[in-house]
Amino acid sequence: MTTQRSASTTISVIGLGYIGLPAAAMFASRKVKVIGVDVNQHAIDTINQGKIHIVEPELDMIVHAAVSEGFLRATNMPEPADAFLIAVPTPFKADHEPDESYVLAASQSIAPVLKKGDVVILESTSPVGTTEKMVEMLAAARPDLKFPTSAQSTDMDVHIAYCPERVLPGHVVRELVQNDRIIGGITQDCSQKAIDVYRIFVEGELLVTDARTAEMSKLTENSFRDVNIAFANELSLICDKLGINVWELIKLANHHPRVNILQPGCGVGGHCIAVDPWFIVNKTPAEARIVKMAREVNDHKPEWVQQKVHEAVEELVTADKSLEQIKIGCLGLAFKPNIDDLRESPALEITLALGKKYRGQVTAVEPNIQELPSRFEGTQIKLGQLANTVKNSDVLVVLVDHKEFIEIQPEIQATQRLVDTKGIW
Template sequence: MKSDNKPAVCVVGLGYIGLPTAAVIARSGSKVLGLDVSQKVVDTINRGEIHIEEVDLDGLVQGVVSRGLLSASLEVAPADVFVIAVPTPFEKDEKGDHAPDISYVLAAGRKIAPVLKAGDVVILESTSPVGTTEKMRDMIAQMRPDLKIPYADQGGLTRETPDISIAYCPERVLPGRILEELTNNDRSIGGITPRCARKALAFYKRFVRGECVTTDARAAEMTKLVENAYRDVNIAFANELSIVSDRMGLDVWEVIRLANRHPRVNILSPGPGVGGHCIAVDPWFIVHGAPEETPLIRTARGVNDGKMHHVIAKAEALIEAHPDARIACLGLAFKANIDDFRESPARFVASRIARKFGERVSIVEPYATELPIEFTDTGVTQIDIDEALETCEILIVLVDHDVFRVVPLAERATKLVYDTRGIWADQPRVVREEAAKLALAS
């Protein structure tokens, strides 16, 4: 299985994290097999092409596929290291709480269990509630009683030398910078036992330049959730401040700019909500695990989700005050310059506006070849930014794509603009204040 002391690797899940991870590992010289449930994804990768948008990923995948270092399949094969990077969504239970769904993780564990052998390393990278790695371990133990599985006593010591090692190591990457950050960011590596952590550490040091810090699996799981909950709470402060500023007729961007001149203040920028598969999801995993102890985290989630409805109400007031105006919603992605629409507040806001105002609405999303399914039968059209500037009187900025940022004042000075991202600070105040007055009156 090994060539030149480089482990054979199997990456389970070839999405926004799994494919870049597989490509980076292959670039280090290991032969990598990527598993996915989609035949289309498998065929695309085996042609040396990609199915997601990420800076420089196309060239990297083409190169490692052409060198025979990366291939994709629907079926698992033996390897030395197994990296699991599958989704961990949440679902609402009968009480309306957000319960984490780890079924994809367990399914991945079931997939690889039959081919595991002594000496293998299994690493879970999927963002997961605390205890998920142990649950995966227990399932593998049940399926493979012939293998000695790692367990630890309360002191963290191994009960017996295991046949395989199991660890948790979440990614810390920013879409648009994934390849760079997979290599350069620090990693938290949590082993079921210290021995497991060391085995995983040796693997990651083959392609990670950042510092790799070992801990136990539960601490590593919690660390990932805490990182995104921290960001969610701070964004909630900015979003709540923007709502207060609207009520008081203030320019929130001016307030934040001035407040951030304080040497110990660093307020983030507000937006139409919070999106993506991490910040909008991970805090719920902490809340679900400790519902009575997390009022702040739960409230932050409510503020950020509520900001979407505030934006919708404000946009609707502006549109209804100008019944003959045509509207352009600028952006659907959850953040700038990517094609990822998961949990996107921009997508949610735009779809609500589309359903209410129909043919008056156009969507501008340079990273989408077609509109998502919820825009079907609404009567809206997809246009580019140039056509929007020529034909639409109302511009609703929902995503701060670079192609929107560079629009000069001369092309939008006469437009009615609702800028939820603060990318056009030079927009005439009279236009911005009109939207604020409508919000105050509503």
């Protein structure tokens, strides 16, 4: 069972994206005052209207209720609170070097409003040592306050912890409540303060460790997934060359009681699995050999998919049909099924690459968005309807297994070619 702090407690969530907004909503649903902070004015305005700017089941109802009842409010500047959760992006720069600028900028933004007794929790997936950098930056910005400088610190005004999110898009509301959480305080007292915050709504077990181990744990979880997906993706390449149905092969192999092979796809996307392993490689390049190779396998898969499309197009070029007449339908832009999240999406990158090569010949179908992102401007790629795209495309490329695609099960004509990266048709 959860426990609840007094209604006077105020929590500030910095970053109102796919993780920050659901977290803010869950605190607010427990009748706790929440101040959400973001630099995106559209997101702020949307939330303050009781609506959401992302696709996540059940979240719209929770946000609407929280805003209507006065427990959730969004703004563009941090305000005083009792606990601050930082949930901003941590992408990488050139050569896969981690970009911690968003985390440090968010930390800098809350420094002026910190006071004695506050708790600061970093949730953003981060390279090992980022929480310590955040402490150093805050201490420099607020010399009037005492911060934990080591695990042995006992005299502090502000408590700092690293507590990574570990939720599945499309199931965030349920998993935020039910999943176990890692609580990585700079000190034991910091961990306890963070536990007090999360116990407002978390029903899962709260596992206490130090900040560096908590940071590495999140990277390890996502790298584990990445390595296993890489095995499935590599199998798909091998099976294609040997004329074997990879999905049948995996289904058969998984009947072994100690085998559980994941499903291949067009690559690996999202802000976590496609990014986090590089944080390990960046810190320990000589040791992280398997992690690095898995990343390379998964990063190569979109190129392989594009090559399969090129081959399909070449098959259709005849005396009666020129290259310029062939229409390509790309089904899915999100990085996983049934969400609108396009971050690090291999499906999106494949579609963009095909659109640049086959100008004016590519139609994208993505049921979870209303318009194509700005990156598509000038590409002549159209956002189309599913039925028309399936009917009118010469080459169909299944990139994401959205429920809408699974449900129709179309009959592929002899004049069409199918590149199905998910094995649903």
